[in-house]
Amino acid sequence: MVSSITCPSPPRRSRGFEILSDFLSLLVLFTFPDGSLVPSWASRVLATWLLCLFANQLDLLPGEATEDLFDLVFLGSGLLAMIFRYRTTYADNASRSNGWCLEPRVSRVGLDGLYRASVSGKPALVRGEWWGRVHLPHRVQRRTQAQPFDVHHDV
Amino acid sequence: MLRGKSLAKLAWWGLLLVSLGVIILGIQAAPESTMFLSSAPEELSQVDFSPPVAQIPAFTALFLRVVMVAGFLTASLIIYWQRSDDRAALLFSALLMTVGVTNGVINYVPEPSAALKGV
Numbered sequence: 001m002v003s004s005i006t007c008p009s010p011p012r013r014s015r016g017f018e019i020l021s022d023f024l025s026l027l028v029l030f031t032f033p034d035g036s037l038v039p040s041w042a043s044r045v046l047a048t049w050l051l052c053l054f055a056n057q058l059d060l061l062p063g064e065a066t067e068d069l070f071d072l073v074f075l076g077s078g079l080l081a082m083i084f085r086y087r088t089t090y091a092d093n094a095s096r097s098n099g100w101c102l103e104p105r106v107s108r109v110g111l112d113g114l115y116r117a118s119v120s121g122k123p124a125l126v127r128g129e130w131w132g133r134v135h136l137p138h139r140v141q142r143r144t145q146a147q148p149f150d151v152h153h154d155v
Numbered sequence: 156m157l158r159g160k161s162l163a164k165l166a167w168w169g170l171l172l173v174s175l176g177v178i179i180l181g182i183q184a185a186p187e188s189t190m191f192l193s194s195a196p197e198e199l200s201q202v203d204f205s206p207p208v209a210q211i212p213a214f215t216a217l218f219l220r221v222v223m224v225a226g227f228l229t230a231s232l233i234i235y236w237q238r239s240d241d242r243a244a245l246l247f248s249a250l251l252m253t254v255g256v257t258n259g260v261i262n263y264v265p266e267p268s269a270a271l272k273g274v
Contacts, residue, residue, distance in 0.1 A: 014177065014261045017173070017177060017253065017256065017257060017261060018257055018261060020170075020253055021250070021253035021254055021256075021257040024246065024249055024250040024253055024254075025250055025254065027246060027250075028243075028246055028247055028250050031243060031246065032243065033243060034242075034243055035241070035242030035243030035244075035245075035246055036242075
């Protein structure tokens with residue numbers, strides 16, 4: 001009957017599966033995009049999070065608000081790890097090679113927009129700073145740089 | 156001696172077996188645990204539905220749960236089938252599997268669960 005409904009809580013025996021699920025989600029964020037743990041100290045961060053996940057599942061954290069805060073910091077650390085890895089490891093290497101120019105260009109616009117929009121009120125793309133720092137293919141560089149000088153003024 | 160990728164594939168298959176086990180055990184408790192259609196179950200419990208009316212949302216919720224778990228597992232299997240040599244893809248495939256089972260089965264099984272206790 002409907003009157004006998006109670007709010008569900010996961011059984012204790014299946015909490016190990018929940019820990020595994022949460023840990024895998026963080027592992028994917030920490031190892032994106034190639035599946036390797038770079039930098040090496042990320043493994044220690046992950047081990048710390050694993051302990052925190054056990055503590056959370058064993059109800060050692062006080063109050064529901066703490067658990068909500070825990071979830072927020074948990075996901076936030078994964079997103080920060082992705083951004084950190086992108087800026088320190090992948091962006092420079094990718095922009096140096098010829099074949100990977102387009103993807104970091106687009107991604108860097110997104111990250112710059114996130115970082116700098118709050119400082120000056122305008123994202124990096126609008127201010128035009130983005131063009132100077134990214135290695136574009138020569139064909140694109142010629143087109144973007146030559147455009148202002150190609151205007152012929154008829155006297 | 157198993158190499159890293161073989162070990163990862165073995166772990167993936169082990170995880171699939173555990174997931175299927177959890178799903179099979181959760182089937183027994185599914186009809187009783189699919190009444191949580193409302194975001195506030197305590198409010199829903201105050202409404203005196205007749206049993207036939209109450210079975211409609213229960214059936215809908217059960218159907219949606221089955222679709223959700225099947226969708227996650229299908230995506231996971233497709234990724235494994237296409238990219239089982241890629242470590243990141245294997246990891247993401249495992250993640251899809253565990254997330255699907257956790258949100259579709261485990262979070263709905265109430266405590267105490269007779270099915271998971273082996274009664």
